[in-house]
Amino acid sequence: MCGIVGYIGKRDAYPVLIKGLKRLEYRGYDSAGVALISNSGELHVYKAKGKVSDLEQFVADKDVSGNIGIAHTRWATHGEPNSTNAHPHISSSGNLSIIHNGIIENYSTIKRQLQDKGVEFKSETDTEVLVQLIEYVQSSQQVDLLTAVRLALREVIGAYAFALLDKNNPDQIIAARQSSPLVIGVGKDEFFLGSDASPIIEYTDRVVYLDNQDIAVITRGKEEVEFCNFNNERLEHEVQTVELNLGQIEKGGFPHFMLKEIFEQPRCLQDSMRGRVNIDVNHVVLSAVIDYRRQLINARRFIIVACGTSWHAGLIGKQLIECLCQIPVEVEYASEFRYSNPVIDSRDVVIAISQSGETADTLAAIELAKSRGAFIYGMCNAVGSSIARATHTGSYLHVGPEIGVASTKAFTGQVTVLTMLALAIGKARGTINNADYEKVVSELSKIPEKQTKLLECNDHVRDIARIFTYARNFIYLGRGYNYPVALEGALKLKEISYIHAEGYPAAEMKHGPIALIDDEMPVVVVATQNVLYDKVMSNIQELKARHARVIAIVTEGDTRVKDLADEYVEVPQTIECLEPLLSTIPLQLLAYHIAVCKRKDVDQPRNLAKSVTVE
Numbered sequence: 001m002c003g004i005v006g007y008i009g010k011r012d013a014y015p016v017l018i019k020g021l022k023r024l025e026y027r028g029y030d031s032a033g034v035a036l037i038s039n040s041g042e043l044h045v046y047k048a049k050g051k052v053s054d055l056e057q058f059v060a061d062k063d064v065s066g067n068i069g070i071a072h073t074r075w076a077t078h079g080e081p082n083s084t085n086a087h088p089h090i091s092s093s094g095n096l097s098i099i100h101n102g103i104i105e106n107y108s109t110i111k112r113q114l115q116d117k118g119v120e121f122k123s124e125t126d127t128e129v130l131v132q133l134i135e136y137v138q139s140s141q142q143v144d145l146l147t148a149v150r151l152a153l154r155e156v157i158g159a160y161a162f163a164l165l166d167k168n169n170p171d172q173i174i175a176a177r178q179s180s181p182l183v184i185g186v187g188k189d190e191f192f193l194g195s196d197a198s199p200i201i202e203y204t205d206r207v208v209y210l211d212n213q214d215i216a217v218i219t220r221g222k223e224e225v226e227f228c229n230f231n232n233e234r235l236e237h238e239v240q241t242v243e244l245n246l247g248q249i250e251k252g253g254f255p256h257f258m259l260k261e262i263f264e265q266p267r268c269l270q271d272s273m274r275g276r277v278n279i280d281v282n283h284v285v286l287s288a289v290i291d292y293r294r295q296l297i298n299a300r301r302f303i304i305v306a307c308g309t310s311w312h313a314g315l316i317g318k319q320l321i322e323c324l325c326q327i328p329v330e331v332e333y334a335s336e337f338r339y340s341n342p343v344i345d346s347r348d349v350v351i352a353i354s355q356s357g358e359t360a361d362t363l364a365a366i367e368l369a370k371s372r373g374a375f376i377y378g379m380c381n382a383v384g385s386s387i388a389r390a391t392h393t394g395s396y397l398h399v400g401p402e403i404g405v406a407s408t409k410a411f412t413g414q415v416t417v418l419t420m421l422a423l424a425i426g427k428a429r430g431t432i433n434n435a436d437y438e439k440v441v442s443e444l445s446k447i448p449e450k451q452t453k454l455l456e457c458n459d460h461v462r463d464i465a466r467i468f469t470y471a472r473n474f475i476y477l478g479r480g481y482n483y484p485v486a487l488e489g490a491l492k493l494k495e496i497s498y499i500h501a502e503g504y505p506a507a508e509m510k511h512g513p514i515a516l517i518d519d520e521m522p523v524v525v526v527a528t529q530n531v532l533y534d535k536v537m538s539n540i541q542e543l544k545a546r547h548a549r550v551i552a553i554v555t556e557g558d559t560r561v562k563d564l565a566d567e568y569v570e571v572p573q574t575i576e577c578l579e580p581l582l583s584t585i586p587l588q589l590l591a592y593h594i595a596v597c598k599r600k601d602v603d604q605p606r607n608l609a610k611s612v613t614v615e
């Protein structure tokens with residue numbers, strides 16, 4: 001979380017930095033700040049509580065000249081969101097300023113040591129410790145700034161991506177990375193810095209991704225960035241071409257990114273399947289399954305590690321893999337797994353699912369599994385992300401950048417890739433017969449078309465949302481493949497409308513949640529026509545007997561559930577294991593429209609961030 005941006009070159013830095021911050025605002029929006037060295041050599045630091053737009057207002061009448069600067073948008077960890085705790089933080093002398101994403105774990109020890117030596121602190125943040133430590137090392141050991149950074153980082157435990165400005169050297173930015181993402185854009189006579197490539201792509205598609213323990217020295221006038229490690233050994237990094245375009249990170253006429261991303265799903269799923277699903281011969285090819293066939297088809301067990309929405313996709317993945325591949329699957333919250341003592345070895349395959357590819361808990365779970373010899377398969381959306389690089393192999397989602405904080409298209413992208421993986425492994429193992437295999441592949445290829453048709457329900461779902469905006473609680477029910485869909489629907493509603501919502505397997509309701517049912521409780525039931533249809537019908541009867549307000553997701557043409565439900569949304573018919581790719585969509589739209597009716601900030605809900613790089 002937290003977004004960092006930097007610029008050094010010939011342009012005015014401020015507009016580049018502000019635009020970059022807006023692109024990174026999905027990472028956190030508690031406060032924002034900018035540091036610029038003006039053409040006359042002054043260091044100007046401006047900070048404001050709230051969003052980047054609040055910073056812009058605050059800065060409106062200030063001097064923002066200069067063509068070197070750094071900027072930050074914060075998701076608060078240490079210290080409440082206010083302008084003092086906002087970044088950039090300044091060293092005691094006023095010469096150094098720093099922006100940081102991550103957490104310095106041993107900050108209180110270092111802070112005490114520095115305070116004992118007379119260093120005074122202004123903020124409650126861990127970040128200020130970093131800049132003060134660097135300055136202390138520089139002055140006490142009489143070394144240059146790069147050496148001071150190297151020596152200081154040897155003392156620091158934790159995660160960071162930071163950028164450092166020195167007022168006395170307006171031609172240089174020093175940056176470093178450990179466990180938090182950092183990308184440098186290499187333009188002509190100019191360099192850009194970002195937590196991801198989105199602030200950079202407008203200016204250049206040439207980027208360098210930093211690795212852990214990299215220190216970068218970015219100097220005006222040089223053609224290349226210089227890299228070294230903590231031991232001052234020079235490092236070489238290849239400049240890569242980033243495949244992102246501006247259209248992908250703009251709203252394209254939609255009022256919110258979330259709605260745009262919901263509507264993009266048919267195209268995203270086509271992109272995800274492109275080159276992988278061959279409909280002429282009904283066949284799925286995943287390069288990872290070809291390259292690592294032995295590890296994948298002989299796995300004793302799969303362990304899926306993920307957080308949030310990705311964990312919900314993992315629950316669907318479990319059902320798909322167990323059904324099509326006959327291999328047992330466990331699904332773990334990465335945050336729990338990383339501190340457990342799992343019985344795991346080289347016969348196990350860990351599937352790490354992460355939209356951002358930067359989630360700290362998922363990354364730590366991977367490292368733990370790796371240390372025990374497991375083979376790691378990554379499923380990320382962000383190309384070149386930390387998780388993508390930490391895994392042995394994997395498959396990208398290819399659904400394009402997801403910017404709305406509430407995940408939508410990445411979820412269906414994850415389920416699509418999990419389906420392709422299960423099909424490819426099942427086929428290779430011979431655990432799925434040819435007829436079933438071809439049927440699932442063929443039906444999978446039709447999902448985008450069915451989603452397009454389904455999205456026509458948008459206005460109808462908006463009308464339903466208007467009816468239920470009053471609700472203070474919601475229950476979501478589903479069974480089998482639709483149980484994780486119920487969990488995901490409830491999470492979407494909580495995230496963006498701040499209405500309390502719980503997802504349950506429909507039959508579990510009678511073991512407790514049914515006590516909550518009265519005529520004010522809306523219950524969303526995914527009641528599509530599959531093997532559990534009659535069972536779910538009975539669950540709906542039980543709800544209606546207690547006067548619940550039932551909103552049902554039904555298969556097109558259904559009559560029985562429709563008669564019972566207060567409201568319903570029809571989804572096209574498909575085979576059971578692919579139902580989540582359709583039944584999820586009305587729930588995404590319901591959460592979206594309720595949040596809009598309640599005038600909530602759909603794309604940037606309070607307290608959340610899209611990329612959770614702290615544990």
Ligand code: G6P
Pocket residue numbers: 307308309310353354355356357358359362405406407608609610611612
């Ligand atoms: C945050 C986001 C969620 C996301 C979760 C896991 O909580 O707000 O939308 O599902 O992190 O993120 P990942 O990038 O690992 O999928």
